[in-house]
Amino acid sequence: MEKPRAQPGLRSKAQHGSAALMQHVRKRVADGTWPAGYRLPAERDLVEQFGIARNTLRKVMDQLEADGAITRHVGRGTFVAETLAPAHDAAQTLLQRIHGASPAEVMELRLLIEPQFVELAATRASGRDLQQIAHCLDASEKAATVLDFEYWDGMLHQAILSAAHNTLLTDLYEAINGVRKQPEWETLKQRSLTPERLARYRAQHRAIVLALRQRDAGAASAAIRQHLLEVRAGMIGEV
Numbered sequence: 326m327e328k329p330r331a332q333p334g335l336r337s338k339a340q341h342g343s344a345a346l347m348q349h350v351r352k353r354v355a356d357g358t359w360p361a362g363y364r365l366p367a368e369r370d371l372v373e374q375f376g377i378a379r380n381t382l383r384k385v386m387d388q389l390e391a392d393g394a395i396t397r398h399v400g401r402g403t404f405v406a407e408t409l410a411p412a413h414d415a416a417q418t419l420l421q422r423i424h425g426a427s428p429a430e431v432m433e434l435r436l437l438i439e440p441q442f443v444e445l446a447a448t449r450a451s452g453r454d455l456q457q458i459a460h461c462l463d464a465s466e467k468a469a470t471v472l473d474f475e476y477w478d479g480m481l482h483q484a485i486l487s488a489a490h491n492t493l494l495t496d497l498y499e500a501i502n503g504v505r506k507q508p509e510w511e512t513l514k515q516r517s518l519t520p521e522r523l524a525r526y527r528a529q530h531r532a533i534v535l536a537l538r539q540r541d542a543g544a545a546s547a548a549i550r551q552h553l554l555e556v557r558a559g560m561i562g563e564v
Contacts, residue, residue, distance in 0.1 A: 342377035352503040447542040450488035517559040
């Protein structure tokens with residue numbers, strides 16, 4: 326008898342939950358929030374927090390263990406590894422520097438790179454890329470809390486830049502996106518994201534995505550620059 330196939334929505338939810346958990350652990354290890362020897366939260370807590378199945382969580386933990394980021398001990402729990410593999414040292418140092426950057430520095434960097442690469446995304450995005458972008462836009466529109474919106478906002482920008490099909494850019498932006506987990510960033514966003522500003526951000530997101538669908542590189546670049554300028558003004562008062 327043929328096994329029932331997983332529903333696309335459930336599969337997508339599992340993939341996003343898995344990616345969010347992987348990023349969550351890596352960033353907290355990289356920025357020192359979880360130092361060497363730190364005991365990770367229990368599996369049941371992580372399952373509930375990220376909305377994933379236990380077998381999905383274990384696959385993520387298998388990958389983290391293979392990468393040398395964590396160690397697991399039967400009956401004791403899961404811990405941040407005492408030492409990282411040498412191959413990861415340079416990458417971890419870079420991550421620590423990025424995650425130690427101020428919101429002003431992060432926004433300055435984003436203003437420099439995102440408008441240029443959104444132009445590439447407008448010409449290079451595949452049908453599948455546009456579907457993922459639309460999925461993230463829809464999820465950000467439906468987000469009921471600031472934290473949910475902030476997560477899907479980051480995923481939307483990451484999906485857009487991924488459509489430029491430049492793996493170095495994608496890796497760099499993933500690291501930059503981790504700054505959103507920092508307490509200072511979360512505090513600024515909670516304070517600045519009023520209902521009126523949230524409505525404007527959503528309208529700006531729609532304008533960016535529309536320009537991408539129309540393959541209008543100039544309009545997409547201008548729209549994302551306007552959006553980032555408003556985000557910076559809202560967070561740190563710079564225009």
